[in-house]
Amino acid sequence: MQNKALKNLKKLLPPFPGIQGKEEYINAAVLALLMSVNDEYHFLLQKRSPAISQGGEICFPGGKFDPRKDTSLRHTALRETHEELGIPAEKISILGQLDTLVVPLGKTIDTFVGTTDFAFTDLTPSFSEVDHAFTIPISFFQEHPPKVYSVLVKNHPSYINDKNETVNLLPVKELGLPAHYQKPWGSFRQRVFVYETNEGIIWGLTARILHDICVKLFPDSVN
Template identity: 30%
Template sequence: MFDPTQLPVMSLAGEAAVAPARLSPTALRQRFAQTLAWDPEISTETDDRLAAPFRRAAVLIPLVERPEGVTVLLTRRTDHLTSHAGQVSFPGGRSEDYDSSPIETALRETEEEIGLSRHRIEIIGVLPDYATISAYRVTPVVALVAPPFTLQVDPGEVAEAFEVPLAWLMDGQHHQRREVNLPQGGSRAFYTMPYEQYFVWGATAAMLRNLFHFLRA
């Protein structure tokens, strides 16, 4: 495993920020109700060396309706986990046989991980599945969250939950591109979005990039 924070920034994505008028709750609902052409970015995390079949998973992209502007609710995983320890992620996880849909997976996992009741959550759409190097095919479920709400994080999985302004994340000037050389040869490029003391990268940053492209369409 490598430390992405120690790798140099190769470039910035650099696209103009999504217009503020497109980031209001009303505009977000309207955008997901539309069918517009747009191009998601292809995952560079997976390749033909993955022998195992993909397992299903889903995450929730919670967009919190704050008076000062919509924010994105994220979590930081605990440091003792065997995979992705300490990383910033969306609430979510592996689908179970009893889940009726990816949306149900995302809602169930969110309630289990951070105690956010589904009664405060309004599903507005889904983004394209994202395939990870750990052989998961993840469905990002986008939702608006209406305050007030109280979170109760599961200390076995989540160290903390925090919010980042959606407008900050939807600005290509904040999307860094870094690259790591792989032991087996070749390299892997990925996006990072450092915000204050938090370091957003990997699959979480990639799914935010797809939300960015979707809202710009």
Template identity: 35%
Template sequence: MREELKILRRRFGGHTPSLLGEKNRYAVLCPLVEREDGLHFLYEVRSRTLSQGGEVCFPGGRMEPGESPEECALRETEEELAIPAREITLLGTPDFISNQAGFLLRPVLGVVSPRGFAAMRPSPAEVETVFTAPLSFFHDTPPQSWHYDLLPRVPEDFPYEAVGIPRDYAWARGRVDIPIWYWQGHAVWGMTARLTAQVVRALYDDEANEKEEP
């Protein structure tokens, strides 16, 4: 085998595919807690001293080299909320989110034990406050829906003739949906809302399918 082919085999043999052009990789824990009225999500409000301060989010952050999404999500949750990893039971990994800027967000779903919830101590440097909201609310209440368009801005001197396309070439366009839920003075929106919707949809779709089975 040619040496070049050996190099490519070493590079891609057994390679776990990721996002091409990825610049930033993050992981978040989508934490569930059991309360008297059912399952709730546990949310943070980011400290005003941070970028995107005041926004609602899940605990998480940038993945370190060699770190799995699960390891990152548990580490960040302990750093931000002081909930030990041993008090969180992981349930799985929902679909990830990527965007046009090379941003990859890997969610991890887990349930926090009553002891872990009682031990929670938010870090003032990162967390302004925390709150919970029932999954049933998100199922029963449609979000407000907004969107923005992704429009191509092609340079005037782009070499259309050299690449063999006309000047009126139909460049790909896109659209980003922005769901927003309001819960007790908090706005759950954007990527956090999209992850929320994914988990809620999976739960209630499965419940509906089970009820339909003979």
């Protein structure tokens, strides 16, 4: 490689490194929205409609990036919040953004943190997606740290489909790779945070986001 080629490579390297292969993932955005209730900030959360995927689970408003509608992931978070809860974008002030969450199951989550003076009583949930909305004070999460569990994430070179047929994703033998790669490999343990609330269990990605925010707010009292 000549010096000229190296100079060209230097110009092509990103000034702000992102996530390699992000286009291969499902890219989604959520809004961790804070609302003042009785002079205390609360997180605005919602329980998903039982008729949709992950029905009955608690989450922040948000959804998949739609290139036909969205100019950015920030736009996705604001659009989905309006569609799901009826809060217009002009009633939301974005404070900033958390680090992008890369989920081993093939999804990235960009979380935006914001505040709103929109009244809770003026919410108009879309009941095709949202069973109901509710708020929980930030202090609850400071005083009630999550339980922490884990799941084991492995790489599977093949799987059995619904016809009981083996589908080879990675032709280990044909490529001459070591034989042990014919079986699932890896031993990555992903932490799973769980909060127990009066509204039900908050876990998974939503709990991880809540924990991340609380660690930033209360570094001395939250693990």
